[in-house]
Amino acid sequence: FSPSGFKTKDEFEACITDVGNSGLRAEDLITGRMRPACRDHIGKIPIQLAAYSGTALAFRDRLIIDWNKTQQRQTFDDQKRIYYLSLEFLMGRTLDNAMLNVGLKKVAKEGLDDLGFRIEDVINQEHDAALGNGGLGRLAACFLDSLASLNYPAWGYGLRYRYGIFKQDIENGYQVEIPDYWLDFNPWEFARHDVTVDVQFYGWVNKHTDDDGKQVVSWQDGELVTAVAYDVPIPGYGTSTVNNLRLWSSKASSGEFDFSKFNSGDYESAVADQQRAETISAVLYPNDNLERGKELRLKQQYFWCAASLHDIVRRFKKTQRKWSEFPDQVAIQLNDTHPTLAIVELQRILIDKEGLEWDVAWGIVTKTFGYTNHTVLPEALEKWSVPLFQNLLPRHLQIIYDINLFFLQGVERRFPKDREMLGRVSIIEESQPKMVRMAYLAIVGSHKVNGVAELHSDLIKTTIFKDFVKIYGPDKFTNVTNGITPRRWLHQANPRLSELIASKLGGYDFLKDLTLLNKLEPFVDDKDFKKEWAEIKYANKVRLAQHILKTTGVSVNPKALFDVQVKRIHEYKRQQLNIFGVIRRYLTIKALKPEERKKVLPRVSIFGGKAAPGYWMAKTIIHLINKVGEVVNNDPDVGDLLKVIFIEDYNVSKAEIITPASDISEHISTAGTEASGTSNMKFVLNGGLIIGTLDGANIEITREIGEQNVFLFGNLSEDVEDLRHNHFYGESHVDPELAKVFDTIKAGTFGDEGAFSALIAAIAEHGDYYLVSDDFHSYCSTQDLIDESYKNQDEWLSKSILSVARMGFFTSDRCINEYADSIWNIEPLQVKDEDEVRART
Ligand code: GL2
Structure with missing residues (x-):
C-alpha cells in the first residue's frame, strides 16, 4: 500500500478525490454519489460528514508516509x-x-x-475519542504529543474500548448515561489483523522436575482470548516523527471458538463464547479516582499487559541481543497501578519461558519499570482479592507471593527489630479475604516511583509510602510535575491568542519551547497589545455564550465575569463548595435594593463534568447545580447579575471551547487531595485567572506566576488531619453563612429539599470530611475580592498577560524531558532533516 502524500492545495484537492486504498472516493462522498461498495458502510451521510471523511482520509494518507519512515528508522537505529x-x-x-x-x-x-466547506464545520463532524475518564487519561494523550514532538522513540499501549466514557445527558436536572459507541467511522486507526497475541486466563499450574533436575513450571489449560492490534498514528508538531499508539481489541481465539459446538447445532453457545471474549475490551470503566475490584477489570488489565509485553519482548528478541541488555533497550512506564501486572508478566516470561534464574530475571524487571502514582485517595488505591487472583491468574499469584517473600526477607534483614514493618509493607494484606496491594507491588518492581506535583510527591513519601522510603532510601522516589501540550491547549484551542503571541515573539517557536513566553512580559504596558488581548478573550466568551445558548437555551451576557469549574464531579474537588457559594451570592443579590443591585458585577457560573454512574453523592451535586440554575436563571430580580449553567457532556472538544473563555476558573479541592490537576494549567495558559486552594499543581503555578496573580484561599494540607479530628471529637459547627444556604435549600427553594439532604448531612452531621464548612468563609471572601479586582480591567489584564508569560514550565515537553533524563534514560532520534520540516510548516 503506497499512500499519496500532498503538499499543496491542488494536491490536497486531488488527494481527497482519490483517497488511497480506502475504497472510498472522497469526491463521491462529497457529492453524495456512493459507489455500491461504500453504500452499506456509509449509508446516507450528511454532506459535512462526507467532507470530513474525505479530508481525514487525505490527512491519514499524508501521515502514513512519515509513520512508516519513523518506524523504519526506529527499528533500524535500534536505540x-x-x-x-x-x-x-x-x-x-x-x-x-x-x-x-x-x-x-x-x-x-x-x-x-x-x-464550498468551512473548515470549522468539517472539524466539528469528528466524534471525540474518549477512552479515558479525566486528568489521568488526558495526561497520557498530552505525553504522546510531546514524545512525538520531541522525537523520542516511543509507543503507547492501551485498550481499544468499543465504548468510551459514556455520553452525559441531563434530564430534569439528573445525569443520565448514554453509551458512547464511537467506532462507526474512525479513520485514525489501522486494524492489524497480522498482529495478534493469544492471552491465557484461569487454568492451573503444573510444577515438575525435568531430567536435569531443573524445576519446570507451566500454566495449563484455561481459556484463550486473542488480542488484535489496532494502530493509531501520533504525529509530532513540526517534525516528521509519527509514533505509534497500539490499542488491543479482544476476540475469541480461533482455538477457542468451538466449531464442534457450532457444527452440532449449538450455535448460541458458540456465539456466547465469542461474545464473552469480546466483552474484555468492550467498555471503559467510568470511575475516576475509584477502584471497585470487579473481575472483568482485572481481566482487562491482564489482557492488555500480556499482549503489550508479548509485543515488546517479540520486538526485543528480533535484535538477538542478550537478555541482560533488555533494560538498555526497553523502558516501561506504568501510568498508575493499572498496568502493574506487566511487572509480574515480564518476570513470568523470563523465568518460565526463557529459563532465566529468578534473581537475574528480577534484576532485569526492576531496571525496566517506572511507576507513576496519581493519587493518595484511599478509595482509589487498587487492591485485588487473592481468591479472585488465584482463580484468574494462578501462576501470577505464585510469582507475586515469591516476589513478596524475597522482598520481606530483605526488609527483615535490614529492620530486624521492627516486626510490625513486615505487616505494613507486605504486598499481601492479611485481611479477610487477603488482598494484593498493587501500589506496593509496583514500587517493589520498579526502579523509580514518581508523584505528579511537588506537594503530591512529598505527601506520598510521608504518608502512604513512608515505609518504602525507609527501605529503599529517598532517591527511588521523585517528582515530575505534570504538564499540558501547548499545541492543543493554546494553538489549537485558542488560535487567535496563539497568533497574537506569535506576532510579538516573531514566530511560533514558543510552541516548541514554551519558556519563550516570558518574552511577553514587556508587552504588559503596551496599550494596543492589551486591547487585542482583551478582544480575544471577549471573542472566546462570545463563542462560548453561543454554545450555551444553543445547548441550554439560556442566554448569557459575554460581558459578565465567566467563572468556570469543569472537571469530573467528585466530593474532593468540591463542586458543592462552589454551588453553595453561588446560592449565597443569589441570597445576597435578592437582599439588595434595586438601586444597590446596579453596583453588582454580573457573573456567569459555569459547571461541567461527569459523575461516575454509581457515585450517588456526585450525582446529587449535579442535580443541585441544575435546580439552582432553574431558579436563578428565571428570577427577574436577578436578571443578568447571575446565571448558573451546567454544560452537558463535558469532554475534550468542549474543553477546547470552554478553556479560552474563562475569566476565573475554580481549582478548589480540599488541600492534599488533588494530586496535581491539569486544567488549572490550561486555563492560565489561556489568560484566565484561577481561584484555588494550596493543593496539587496550584502551588507551583503560584510560585511561577506570582502570588499576586492567583486567588488563594482555604486551609493548608498539614492542618487537614487535625481539622477532621476536631469535627468528631472537638467542637464543630457549620459556618453561619453556610447555615443560611442550607436553610434556603431545606426551605425547598430549589425543589424537593429531601433530594439534597444527604449532601447537607455529610457536612452538618457526618464530619465534613472535605472541610467544606471550614473553608466556606475564606472561599466567599476570596470570591468577593475577585469581584472587586475584575472591576479594574486594566490591572486584571496585566495579571492575565503576566500569568501567561510565566507558564513556560507547565508544558508537557518539560515533563517528558524530565522523565527521559531521570527515569527512562532515552535519547531523541531525528527521523528527517528538521530544516526540510521547518520549510513545510
Ligand atoms: C489523577 C489526579 O486526580 C489528578 O490530580 C492528576 O492531575 C491526574 C494526572 O496526574 O491524575 N489521578 C487519578 O486517578 N485520576 C486523575 O485525574 N483519575
Whole structure:
C-alpha cells in the first residue's frame, strides 16, 4: 500500500478525490454519489460528514508516509524505546491536531473553501475519542504529543474500548448515561489483523522436575482470548516523527471458538463464547479516582499487559541481543497501578519461558519499570482479592507471593527489630479475604516511583509510602510535575491568542519551547497589545455564550465575569463548595435594593463534568447545580447579575471551547487531595485567572506566576488531619453563612429539599470530611475580592498577560524531558532533516 502524500492545495484537492486504498472516493462522498461498495458502510451521510471523511482520509494518507519512515528508522537505529502503558488515552479529536502538527491546516482550509466547506464545520463532524475518564487519561494523550514532538522513540499501549466514557445527558436536572459507541467511522486507526497475541486466563499450574533436575513450571489449560492490534498514528508538531499508539481489541481465539459446538447445532453457545471474549475490551470503566475490584477489570488489565509485553519482548528478541541488555533497550512506564501486572508478566516470561534464574530475571524487571502514582485517595488505591487472583491468574499469584517473600526477607534483614514493618509493607494484606496491594507491588518492581506535583510527591513519601522510603532510601522516589501540550491547549484551542503571541515573539517557536513566553512580559504596558488581548478573550466568551445558548437555551451576557469549574464531579474537588457559594451570592443579590443591585458585577457560573454512574453523592451535586440554575436563571430580580449553567457532556472538544473563555476558573479541592490537576494549567495558559486552594499543581503555578496573580484561599494540607479530628471529637459547627444556604435549600427553594439532604448531612452531621464548612468563609471572601479586582480591567489584564508569560514550565515537553533524563534514560532520534520540516510548516 503506497499512500499519496500532498503538499499543496491542488494536491490536497486531488488527494481527497482519490483517497488511497480506502475504497472510498472522497469526491463521491462529497457529492453524495456512493459507489455500491461504500453504500452499506456509509449509508446516507450528511454532506459535512462526507467532507470530513474525505479530508481525514487525505490527512491519514499524508501521515502514513512519515509513520512508516519513523518506524523504519526506529527499528533500524535500534536505540532504547519508551513504552507508555496506560488504560486510558483521552485523545479527543484528531483531524485539527493532525493538520496543525503536520503544518498543512492552511492548505486544507483553502482546499475546503474551494469545495464550498468551512473548515470549522468539517472539524466539528469528528466524534471525540474518549477512552479515558479525566486528568489521568488526558495526561497520557498530552505525553504522546510531546514524545512525538520531541522525537523520542516511543509507543503507547492501551485498550481499544468499543465504548468510551459514556455520553452525559441531563434530564430534569439528573445525569443520565448514554453509551458512547464511537467506532462507526474512525479513520485514525489501522486494524492489524497480522498482529495478534493469544492471552491465557484461569487454568492451573503444573510444577515438575525435568531430567536435569531443573524445576519446570507451566500454566495449563484455561481459556484463550486473542488480542488484535489496532494502530493509531501520533504525529509530532513540526517534525516528521509519527509514533505509534497500539490499542488491543479482544476476540475469541480461533482455538477457542468451538466449531464442534457450532457444527452440532449449538450455535448460541458458540456465539456466547465469542461474545464473552469480546466483552474484555468492550467498555471503559467510568470511575475516576475509584477502584471497585470487579473481575472483568482485572481481566482487562491482564489482557492488555500480556499482549503489550508479548509485543515488546517479540520486538526485543528480533535484535538477538542478550537478555541482560533488555533494560538498555526497553523502558516501561506504568501510568498508575493499572498496568502493574506487566511487572509480574515480564518476570513470568523470563523465568518460565526463557529459563532465566529468578534473581537475574528480577534484576532485569526492576531496571525496566517506572511507576507513576496519581493519587493518595484511599478509595482509589487498587487492591485485588487473592481468591479472585488465584482463580484468574494462578501462576501470577505464585510469582507475586515469591516476589513478596524475597522482598520481606530483605526488609527483615535490614529492620530486624521492627516486626510490625513486615505487616505494613507486605504486598499481601492479611485481611479477610487477603488482598494484593498493587501500589506496593509496583514500587517493589520498579526502579523509580514518581508523584505528579511537588506537594503530591512529598505527601506520598510521608504518608502512604513512608515505609518504602525507609527501605529503599529517598532517591527511588521523585517528582515530575505534570504538564499540558501547548499545541492543543493554546494553538489549537485558542488560535487567535496563539497568533497574537506569535506576532510579538516573531514566530511560533514558543510552541516548541514554551519558556519563550516570558518574552511577553514587556508587552504588559503596551496599550494596543492589551486591547487585542482583551478582544480575544471577549471573542472566546462570545463563542462560548453561543454554545450555551444553543445547548441550554439560556442566554448569557459575554460581558459578565465567566467563572468556570469543569472537571469530573467528585466530593474532593468540591463542586458543592462552589454551588453553595453561588446560592449565597443569589441570597445576597435578592437582599439588595434595586438601586444597590446596579453596583453588582454580573457573573456567569459555569459547571461541567461527569459523575461516575454509581457515585450517588456526585450525582446529587449535579442535580443541585441544575435546580439552582432553574431558579436563578428565571428570577427577574436577578436578571443578568447571575446565571448558573451546567454544560452537558463535558469532554475534550468542549474543553477546547470552554478553556479560552474563562475569566476565573475554580481549582478548589480540599488541600492534599488533588494530586496535581491539569486544567488549572490550561486555563492560565489561556489568560484566565484561577481561584484555588494550596493543593496539587496550584502551588507551583503560584510560585511561577506570582502570588499576586492567583486567588488563594482555604486551609493548608498539614492542618487537614487535625481539622477532621476536631469535627468528631472537638467542637464543630457549620459556618453561619453556610447555615443560611442550607436553610434556603431545606426551605425547598430549589425543589424537593429531601433530594439534597444527604449532601447537607455529610457536612452538618457526618464530619465534613472535605472541610467544606471550614473553608466556606475564606472561599466567599476570596470570591468577593475577585469581584472587586475584575472591576479594574486594566490591572486584571496585566495579571492575565503576566500569568501567561510565566507558564513556560507547565508544558508537557518539560515533563517528558524530565522523565527521559531521570527515569527512562532515552535519547531523541531525528527521523528527517528538521530544516526540510521547518520549510513545510
Ligand atoms: C489523577 C489526579 O486526580 C489528578 O490530580 C492528576 O492531575 C491526574 C494526572 O496526574 O491524575 N489521578 C487519578 O486517578 N485520576 C486523575 O485525574 N483519575
